[in-house]
Amino acid sequence: MTVPIGPEGIHDTAGAPPLTMFGPDFPFAYDDYVRDSRGIGSVPPEAYGKRVAVIGGGLSGMLVARELLRMGLQPVVYEADQIGGRMRSVTFDGHPGITAEMGSMRFPPSSTTLFHYLDEMGLQTSPFPNPLADATASTVVDLKGEKHFARSIADLPDIYSEVAQAWARTLEDHAEAQALGDAIRKRDVAQIREIWGELVKRYDDETFYGFLCKSDAFAQFSLREIFGQVGFGTGGWDTDFPNSILEILRVVCTAADDHHRGIVGGSQQLPMRLWSTPVEGAAHWPAGTSVQSLHDGGVHRPRVVELRRTHPDNFTITDQSGRIDTFPAAVFTGQGWMLLNTIRSDERLIPIDHWTAIERTHYMGSSKVFVLVDRPFWKDIDPATGREVMSMTLTDRMSRGTYLLDFGDDKPGLICLSYTWADDSLKLLPLSPAERMDLMLKSLREIYPDVDIRKHIIASPVTLSWETERDFMGAFKANLPGHYRYQRRLFTHFKQDNLAPEYRGFFMAGDDVSWTAGWAEGAVQTALNAVWGVMNHFGGRTAEGNPGPGDVFDDIAPIELGS
Known part of the structure; x- marks a missing residue:
């Protein structure tokens, strides 16, 4: 779920400059430099x-x-x-313009230097369908066998808003999120260095999970568990729990987790x-x-x-x-x-x-499993519920994150059946592409029992585990x-x-x-x-x-x- 980093959130406030990936470790204006x-x-x-x-x-x-x-x-x-x-786009014979992004697939507009080169090379971007994003028609959160349909966080049970508020409170109380965000917006180098320098000294030896545990807002294990499985911005983050909290703060304080776009x-x-x-x-x-x-x-x-x-x-x-x-x-x-x-x-x-x-x-290891389908059938409306028959999906099942990529009603669609990290990725290593597809279809069938995804598949699955790639190893x-x-x-x-x-x-x-x-x-x-x-x-x-x-x-x- 997308959550704010402070009282005013990570979105642009009226009249304020946007958050960009300006620092915080090395606050140099690369975007101005190349322009x-x-x-x-x-x-x-x-x-x-x-x-x-x-x-x-x-x-x-x-x-x-x-x-x-x-x-x-x-x-x-x-x-x-x-x-x-790792910008590896796999195409499908006979279907120009439809690409499975095996590595990089979503880019925050706060990546302003990157977007300079995208513009220079004449490339276009479009909103990426992250969970609960504006570009996502609907999201389904499936945890412990309970399924919730949502178009915004307000549609989810109160516990999810409580988790979002706990994250915002934790960032503000323990990481000076609002002050740091304001300094980055203003490109106030002295203020960035003062705040970030203290955070580095305080948290260099702290895990992401340990940071959560130190917060009164996350005193309940159930809140930490839901946060790990659903996360913020791009989905669940529990596979990142052993990593340094500084890695996570760099993401949220520069809006790297929000408003993502894909390259057309x-x-x-x-x-x-x-x-x-x-x-x-x-x-x-x-x-x-x-x-x-x-x-x-x-x-x-x-x-x-x-x-x-x-x-x-x-x-x-x-x-x-x-x-x-x-x-x-x-x-x-x-x-x-x-x-x-x-x-x-x-x-x-x-x-x-x-x-x-x-x-x-x-x-970090990472695996993806993609299938090409005959059309974006997930947009069909279930007459019994009045909702789309399938949604962008976050779950604690093996598929973890499922993304629906629409190239037009009259064209085939693409489903990222599974996007997993670290330990979740390692669990897939022994499996062939077909076995991975079958495993993910089984997970999704438990969530959508009346949807036959398999009948729409028109090409062999494509998959990749970066930790097994000789020239990457992760x-x-x-x-x-x-x-x-x-x-x-x-x-x-x-x-x-x-x-x-x-x-x-x-x-x-x-x-x-x-x-x-x-x-x-x-x-x-x-x-x-x-x-x-x-x-x-x-x-x-x-x-x-x-x-x-x-x-x-x-x-x-x-x-x-x-x-």
């Missing part, structure tokens, strides 16, 4: 054409490559599978267009140059199998084809664990403390208590002035090193950090009046906790 007509920076002419290895072709990698090209550098992209990363035609279009669309006004390169056109045959290089430093300050890469190539700088945008187990990595790439941070990274990073220091090392790695010279020139990006786990905005922001790092490494600079994240780093750096 500035002076550009995000340049390198000296003697650096034009220098090659930079970009390892990973997801959103972060494609953004890094595009912005480096814009500066006159030559990005060389290595990708183990396909351009897109599939999210994978964004990294694909960043790859293939010519960059207007690029330094050094002729008009019409794209990242793709700089690659032989328009094809990215294959999987990296070895990555090492070589004399004097270079990076030598061996790819799956056996090709060996050397670069003066490299950007790694994949998930950090790959540097530990699927890529033979030189220990001299980064300092030992950074290796420790990567090794301690905690990943859906996204999610810090455990005590991990703030590790995260700070990874996020701040792009600012290399304080690193010994032998550790410079290798940069990390992607939501793995960002503060906002699992959100595309984190991939975008850390990509821009890495671009600034590469630019600085080659003697470049930002335009006067439009400083980059490294230029103002010392003034807004994430707080440091003692040893």
Whole structure:
């Protein structure tokens, strides 16, 4: 259920600026930085054409490559599978425009830097049908065998409003939610740093569940149980209970859990267009140059199998084809664990403390099961009740979250039968796609006994468990208590002035090193950090009046906790 973070809620108040993903750990205006007509920076002419290895072709990698090209550098992209990363949109033969989003599928408008690039690439978005959202005709909450139909939270039993109020009270009483939200709206850096710094010191060692238990509003276990199963914004959050409460506060204080939108035609279009669309006004390169056109045959290089430093300050890469190539700088945008187990990595790439941070990274698993159906039959009205025969569904059964995706009355529809996380995802690992579908249909039949979903299915189910993907090994990073220091090392790695010279020139990006786990905005922001790092490494600079994240780093750096 969607609930407020304070008395006035997370929605825009009259005359007030909106909440955006401005901090709180590093309150830098990335959206203003990329929109500035002076550009995000340049390198000296003697650096034009220098090659930079970009390892990973997801959103972060494609953004890094595009912005480096814009500066006159030559990005060389290595990708183990396909351009897109966790922006993976699966299509169905004979049904153009209908895509199953196996990874990223919903994006908060507070991701303002991400939306800048969506606009630049000419992509459209539409409201995503989250539980009880305006775009969702109806929601069914099914817990402990009791089913409740709702169009708003007011339609649910009073206990659900009590849970929502308990969450709002807890955030206000224990996390200064309203004050922090106001500071983020106003982009009051000093106030953000004061409030957030105290919260980091107070809660670095606290789990999400422990945070709830400390609140008088959640003194009853039944309230905590319902909250975990139904949650806020996007559904149940009990699989997140062991994680650091700081991870959750970052979501709610920046409205990352609300007003979600989907990308029309599939999210994978964004990294694909960043790859293939010519960059207007690029330094050094002729008009019409794209990242793709700089690659032989328009094809990215294959999987990296070895990555090492070589004399004097270079990076030598061996790819799956056996090709060996050397670069003066490299950007790694994949998930950090790959540097530990699927890529033979030189220990001299980064300092030992950074290796420790990567090794301690905690990943969330995630699984989805989709089926294509002949039409959006869930919109049919049951004459006995006057309601839709099926709704967006939250349940404690195996399916957990079921989403109904409508592409028009005269077109097939798509059902995400199940969207699960962590332990719930692990329970599905031994099952084939057909077995997963059967299990979810069984769960849903208990909720909708008169609805025969199976008779509407017109294609084989598609499914994915990110924890079994060789090049991901999880859906996204999610810090455990005590991990703030590790995260700070990874996020701040792009600012290399304080690193010994032998550790410079290798940069990390992607939501793995960002503060906002699992959100595309984190991939975008850390990509821009890495671009600034590469630019600085080659003697470049930002335009006067439009400083980059490294230029103002010392003034807004994430707080440091003692040893």
